[in-house]
Amino acid sequence: MIGNFRDNSYDVIVVGARCAGASTAMLLARKGVKVLVVDHDQPGTDTISTHALMRAGVFQLRKWGLLHAIIGAQTPAVRRTSFIYDGEALDIDLKDEDGIAALYAPRRTLLDATLANAAAIAGAELRYGTGFSGFVTDDEGRVIGAKVRTPTGAIEQVRAPLVIGADGRRSAVARAAGAQVTRAAQNSISCLYQYVGGLPNRGYRWHFAPGAAGGVIPTNDGQSCVFVAVPPEVQADLRKAGPLKLDKIANRFVPALNDDLAGAEAASVPVLFPGLPGFFRQSAGPGWALVGDAGHFRDPITAHGITDALRDAEILADAVIAGTVADYPALRDSLSSKFFALTDRLAGLDWTMGEVQNIHHALNRAMKANQRWVAGTNRDLPIAA
Numbered sequence: 001m002i003g004n005f006r007d008n009s010y011d012v013i014v015v016g017a018r019c020a021g022a023s024t025a026m027l028l029a030r031k032g033v034k035v036l037v038v039d040h041d042q043p044g045t046d047t048i049s050t051h052a053l054m055r056a057g058v059f060q061l062r063k064w065g066l067l068h069a070i071i072g073a074q075t076p077a078v079r080r081t082s083f084i085y086d087g088e089a090l091d092i093d094l095k096d097e098d099g100i101a102a103l104y105a106p107r108r109t110l111l112d113a114t115l116a117n118a119a120a121i122a123g124a125e126l127r128y129g130t131g132f133s134g135f136v137t138d139d140e141g142r143v144i145g146a147k148v149r150t151p152t153g154a155i156e157q158v159r160a161p162l163v164i165g166a167d168g169r170r171s172a173v174a175r176a177a178g179a180q181v182t183r184a185a186q187n188s189i190s191c192l193y194q195y196v197g198g199l200p201n202r203g204y205r206w207h208f209a210p211g212a213a214g215g216v217i218p219t220n221d222g223q224s225c226v227f228v229a230v231p232p233e234v235q236a237d238l239r240k241a242g243p244l245k246l247d248k249i250a251n252r253f254v255p256a257l258n259d260d261l262a263g264a265e266a267a268s269v270p271v272l273f274p275g276l277p278g279f280f281r282q283s284a285g286p287g288w289a290l291v292g293d294a295g296h297f298r299d300p301i302t303a304h305g306i307t308d309a310l311r312d313a314e315i316l317a318d319a320v321i322a323g324t325v326a327d328y329p330a331l332r333d334s335l336s337s338k339f340f341a342l343t344d345r346l347a348g349l350d351w352t353m354g355e356v357q358n359i360h361h362a363l364n365r366a367m368k369a370n371q372r373w374v375a376g377t378n379r380d381l382p383i384a385a
């Protein structure tokens, strides 16, 4: 049924106002597209995610004129990445590549708010406390808009020829569209993370130990985000024994990480991600598309979801402008395919220290290929897995 839309008409409705949705909306609005963004969260709120950006993500922020806002909010520069294999450290100092000489890990409260603010400045309308609750379709079943639940609980119909789901890994837009999983990962980590104060900025520190991983990510307010990853069944057993304690789990599974935590003071309670295997979903159909985790989720062990979301926001926005939305998923999939397979291998947490280093070499090559594609210095697609 077509409702009475009055002025409630847009060119595009984006569901989800975080890194994928806000970026897509900003890019479209900058091209003069009339965009509505809805999110049932409130602006500037946190979400379950650590937030290390890789070079391609930092590149996108700089290209969009937003990196200065991240740096201006005292986000510490990360100039070294250390891989610590069962206590043996391999330190890599960052060189300037594609004009990016430092990485950043802004809190999501800052990153998502910066992107949403840029979308609003570009002319997108943002409605918070507002949830997508289904498509509006015409007599042939084609999507012509969305039903949204307003903060008062009323259902409103909004018209647009394209509804973009940027609503995360449990996407309601994907469900409404009947989007099928086209490729599923085998493995998943379970991850416990916590903010701590009192640690020096030693760059990104990625730890690997038999059957577990962990890391330290310097972020805003003089804090570091510390995480430990173990198989979901191990985490489930630990939970049966009582409340999860990050330092205890680190001490037991990744002792060298525990050494990194000397002098740390808890600045938040621990947050648990119980685990979810990665996937690619069918990400475009008549009147709808998916971007960010809604269309493609990869295990957080490689800390690449936000960087990918920024890349895919641009690919999708360009496709909307060019009228080639149906082609967008194929490009995204070929850019992400190899990385996805390697991430899945890493998420198995069943490698030897020699094997994990080989996976890292391959990941590095896939990441560099992606980075050069994003920077436009080499548009050859990474060889698919």
Ligand SMILES: Cc1cc2nc3c(=O)[nH]c(=O)nc-3n(C[C@H](O)[C@H](O)[C@H](O)COP(=O)(O)OP(=O)(O)OC[C@H]3O[C@@H](n4cnc5c(N)ncnc54)[C@H](O)[C@@H]3O)c2cc1C
Pocket: 015, 016, 017, 018, 019, 020, 021, 038, 039, 040, 041, 047, 048, 049, 050, 051, 052, 053, 054, 130, 131, 132, 133, 166, 167, 168, 169, 171, 172, 173, 191, 273, 291, 292, 293, 294, 300, 303, 304, 305, 306, 307, 308, 309
């Ligand atoms: C434990 C963990 C650690 C991670 N660490 C990293 C890392 O270090 N680096 C990295 O790059 N990536 C990391 N990731 C991945 C990263 O969090 C995601 O890739 C990223 O959040 C995807 O952004 P998104 O905008 O697609 O979705 P989300 O960030 O999930 O945002 C979706 C938005 O949609 C809204 N929404 C959902 N349903 C509706 C609805 N029906 N109506 C209206 N709004 C709706 C939600 O409120 C939310 O605001 C991690 C993920 C996890 C789980």
